[in-house]
Amino acid sequence: MRPTDKTGNQDLPRGQGDHATLYVSLELSRSTWLVTSLSPNSAKMSKHTIPAGDAPKLLALLARLRGRAERFVGGSLHVVVIQEAGLDGFWVHRSLEANGIESHVVDPASIAVSRRRRRAKTDSIDGETLLRTLLAWKRGEPRVCEMVAPPTPEQEDRRRLSRERATLLRERVQHVNRIKGLLAGQGITDYDPLHKARRARLDGLTTGDGRPLPRQLKAELLRELARIELLLQQIADVEAERDLSIEADADGRPSPIALLAQLKAIGPQIGAVLYHEGLYRSFANRRDVAAYAGLVPTPWRSGSIDREQGISKAGNPRLRHIMIELAWLWVRHQPNSALSAWFRARVGNERGRIRRITIVALARKLLIALWRYVTQGEVPEGAVLKKA
Known part of the structure; x- marks a missing residue:
């Protein structure tokens, strides 16, 4: 039987390579930081509190925990740290990586929690949940959470x-x-x-x-x-x-924002928001592009129940808002494009709710088309470029 923690929940089993890894979670708040760690060959999580924003104390604590665990196992250890994306931004993550510590930032909304109506919530419980999430993610369990790709300081x-x-x-x-x-x-x-x-x-x-x-x-x-x-x-x-x-670089190549601004309906401000809020990133496929903007559908299917709950709104809100605005501008200024024709065929003479729902679907299709335009140079079908 697997050991249990103070809350009565069983610790997740760890893989064979975990005997050389020290796992740490950070629960960050404005007043204190709670550091929860799990040493190799140990079933008990240890907790330590340090003042908020004190990076030297955090690094010293991690060094002390690492040294204690290395004496226990008789060899060197690899330290892996996880924290939630929040008000502290990414400076803690960058500080850890600069000191040779593997760090990950997780989307807090992607972590599974108890569905009880009155569930207990404390920093201690949250720290243990983060640690279990990190263990499951390092084992390769699919869809256990969504890790955030931190931007570079220049991109930010x-x-x-x-x-x-x-x-x-x-x-x-x-x-x-x-x-x-x-x-x-x-x-x-x-x-x-x-x-x-x-x-x-x-x-x-x-x-x-x-x-x-x-x-x-x-x-x-x-x-x-x-x-x-x-x-x-x-x-x-x-x-x-x-x-x-957004001017051309030293080699005379136009910037991605200038490429976007060449399309009718897109000005410098919309192009800048599109690129700096989303299109600068590397995406694996079109689904990732739409998911990052929160423009993917959210189905609710169980047994005979099958309905849509609308878009997820789980992505970048600035990118999503500008895409809705651009979708309306696209229909007006790019009437001969394939996307505008698709919108008119779906909506016809309808007004109100149907039109608002369809414009969101158009925003999703348009974002994918613009992603292909920026990365592959593929102009959206039927789109018109501005005159030089």
């Missing part, structure tokens, strides 16, 4: 421009809506805060009952306009830096 830094621009646009919308809301309370509904003559037009505004703007309200509106002008300048700076990053 390149996508900051498109993400920062999206953040700045959201902030601009907030300030514009605030100005319009303040003016609506005075009976003014025709003022555009983004107009070039916004300050001059503000001076000539009068309330709905014919009074000039109150002094404090006008001062507040001027401060809001100053914030909008700062945001407009920052957006222009980000867009200029983005445009410089």
